[in-house]
Amino acid sequence: MLTKAWTTLLALTALSAAAALLLPGLGAAGWTAPTAILLFAWLKARVVLSRYLGLAAVPSVARGFGVVLALFMLAAGGLTLAADAGARPAVAAPAQN
Amino acid sequence: MTTQDHAPPRSVLEDLPGDLLIWVLIVSELAVFGAGLLAFLVVRLGDPSGFAAAQDQLHRVSASINTVVLVTSGWLAARATREAQAGRVGPTRLNLALAGLLGIVFLVLKGREYADAIARGLGTPRRTPSSPSTGCSPASTRPTSSPGSSSWPWSRSVPAPIRSRTGRSSGTWWTSSG
Numbered sequence: 001m002l003t004k005a006w007t008t009l010l011a012l013t014a015l016s017a018a019a020a021l022l023l024p025g026l027g028a029a030g031w032t033a034p035t036a037i038l039l040f041a042w043l044k045a046r047v048v049l050s051r052y053l054g055l056a057a058v059p060s061v062a063r064g065f066g067v068v069l070a071l072f073m074l075a076a077g078g079l080t081l082a083a084d085a086g087a088r089p090a091v092a093a094p095a096q097n
Numbered sequence: 098m099t100t101q102d103h104a105p106p107r108s109v110l111e112d113l114p115g116d117l118l119i120w121v122l123i124v125s126e127l128a129v130f131g132a133g134l135l136a137f138l139v140v141r142l143g144d145p146s147g148f149a150a151a152q153d154q155l156h157r158v159s160a161s162i163n164t165v166v167l168v169t170s171g172w173l174a175a176r177a178t179r180e181a182q183a184g185r186v187g188p189t190r191l192n193l194a195l196a197g198l199l200g201i202v203f204l205v206l207k208g209r210e211y212a213d214a215i216a217r218g219l220g221t222p223r224r225t226p227s228s229p230s231t232g233c234s235p236a237s238t239r240p241t242s243s244p245g246s247s248s249w250p251w252s253r254s255v256p257a258p259i260r261s262r263t264g265r266s267s268g269t270w271w272t273s274s275g
Contacts, residue, residue: 002172002175002176002179003172005172006168006169006172009168009172010165010168010169013161013164013165013168014161016161016164017157017158017160017161020157020161021157021158030145030149044168048171051175052171052172052174052175053114053115053123053175054114054115055114057114058109058112058113058114060109060112061109061112061113072131072135075135076134076135076138079135079138079139079141079142080138080141082142083138083141083142083145083148084145086142086145
């Protein structure tokens with residue numbers, strides 16, 4: 001079980017690295033890479049908590065951590081998307097004659 | 098009536114795997130790093146393009162390697178815990194030693210990364226007596242208006258030799274945290 005968790009974490013780390021290195025070069029929208037990295041980080045945190053730290057054996061505590069983690073990720077994701085929306089150039093208003 | 102009828106309800110804290118103190122440490126770290134990450138994202142709201150350019154100065158591949166080192170070190174530590182619970186002293190020590198060794202590897206990699214960043218002039222700008230204490234460049238160095246001035250302060254806070262060596266400007270205060 002531990003080794004499976006470890007390989008899962010390695011795979012998620014590789015996906016995060018790929019998102020950070022490749023997505024900007026592929027012309028993807030600015031929010032895609034940080035959002036993808038946040039999602040992978042969320043999954044990694046869940047694996048670490050449940051498997052490495054053994055919270056899978058204590059579902060009530062695991063749920064508590066899961067809720068707090070979800071709230072944190074929502075806040076982080078919201079801030080990421082808000083920054084990207086603010087960075088987009090404003091569409092020029094049509095000329096008024 | 099049995100003695101179990103009078104037993105107090107079992108606390109969730111008693112169900113936690115491992116010592117309670119380690120969970121206090123874990124929650125403390127989560128709170129500190131979580132607050133730090135949110136602070137970074139709030140700062141990013143003010144200057145997304147400057148923040149993205151600052152990130153380009155960091156070592157993304159090195160960060161991934163360090164993550165692999167930490168994930169593997171954690172795996173070995175978790176294995177050591179299981180071995181200790183099973184009473185196997187030798188494997189416990191071996192796993193702990195390897196986990197510690199990877200901790201040293203992490204420090205070495207981080208040291209090299211920081212040394213390279215410092216050599217390229219990344220970090221907090223030098224402060225002069227007249228400069229503000231906000232970590233930004235002195236007011237006299239701020240561009241009033243120029244193309245790309247949104248990336249201030251970093252485009253103007255790096256000495257010329259460093260700029261010519263790296264081929265691009267660098268040096269925002271937030272890059273110092275690596």
